[in-house]
Amino acid sequence: MMRLNLLPWRERQRRSMLRRFQWMLLGSAALALCAVMLIDQLARQRAQQQGLNTVSRHSAIALLDEQLEQHAEVRAAHDAAQAHAAVLASLRADQGVFPALLSDLEAALPAGLQLTELTLVGGRLQVTGQAASGAVVAQFMRDLERSAVLQGLELKRVKHLPSGDEFVLAARVSAFWS
Structure with missing residues (x-):
């Protein structure tokens, strides 16, 4: 009867599986690193876009504040003119x-x-x-x-x-x- 030694074959199979596992682990780690870097890049782009939006909104708000200030000045001048007109009207009414x-x-x-x-x-x-x-x-x-x-x-x-x-x-x- 012949005796076959399957130990070297099993050892090669084990090493082959271990190498495949290591390559898969290394590939998974590389893939995970790429995914993390991609997500980080997207988050940075999003933050930069939000920063630009914030700056543009602040400039728009500053422009609106300036317009509101001009509007308030015009309203104050209008109110003063109306008060002056009311005084003149009362003087004209009392004139006779x-x-x-x-x-x-x-x-x-x-x-x-x-x-x-x-x-x-x-x-x-x-x-x-x-x-x-x-x-x-x-x-x-x-x-x-x-x-x-x-x-x-x-x-x-x-x-x-x-x-x-x-x-x-x-x-x-x-x-x-x-």
Whole structure:
């Protein structure tokens, strides 16, 4: 009977398998290293792209901030112009009050009455004058009550003098005067 020694053949098979395993391990390690390097490169590119996007967005935001600042300046100038226009409109509206007041006083002035002083302070008019009698003062007050400019007419005092009656009337001017 013949005896075959299979030990060298098994040894060669084992070495061959071990070399294949080592080559596969080395190939897998190289493949894994390539995959890691590829993923790293992609991550770096992504980070660089995000950095560029961030820079472009910051520049866009800076541009919008500059435009917003210009818009705020224009809005402030517009608001100031509107306030100025409102003041001018109120002055124009009050422009006719003083001539209308003097016109109403002139129209209501009866014979025998003389005005000595007109005082306009804070929208309140004070009229001082002399009249021939109390009836003339009463007629003057009735005529002034029909005025559209004066409101709340009241007689403050009447003083009897040998030359006539001295009176003081007070009224509120309907338009705002300061």
